[in-house]
Amino acid sequence: MMVVVAIIAIIAAVAYPSYQGYISDTYRAQAVADLKRCALALERFYSNGFTYVGGDAQCKLWSPSDGTLAQAQYTLTLPTLTPTTYLIQATPVGPGGCQESDPCIQLQTDGTQTQIPIP
DSSP states (O other): OHHHHHHHHHHHHHHHHHHHHHHHHHHHHHHHHHHHHHHHHHHHHHHHHSOOTTGGGGSOSEESTTSOGGGOSEEEEEEEEOSSOEEEEEEESSSSOSOSSSOOEEEETTOOEEEOOOO
């Protein structure tokens, strides 16, 4: 019986970190999708008035955007929003902010996606 418990403990010790990494990767991919969804909304807004200013109301500023703000894993911000350009940034929710294991992601007007370097 003790051998079975030990084997299960070893398997759990290996599987749990792997599962956590999978969950983190999934939330990061969802944040990228939500950045692109926001960019498309900004482009639609731009096509109506030829300015991005005021288009921030078109975006849900959390990710996953299909959920509620209470379920947010990333916060989306628009640090740069001018008549001709925008920059959308996804920052992980939590005390750590941008970290090497969970970086911030930026999407620019030209479609360039970058990860913010960790200081």
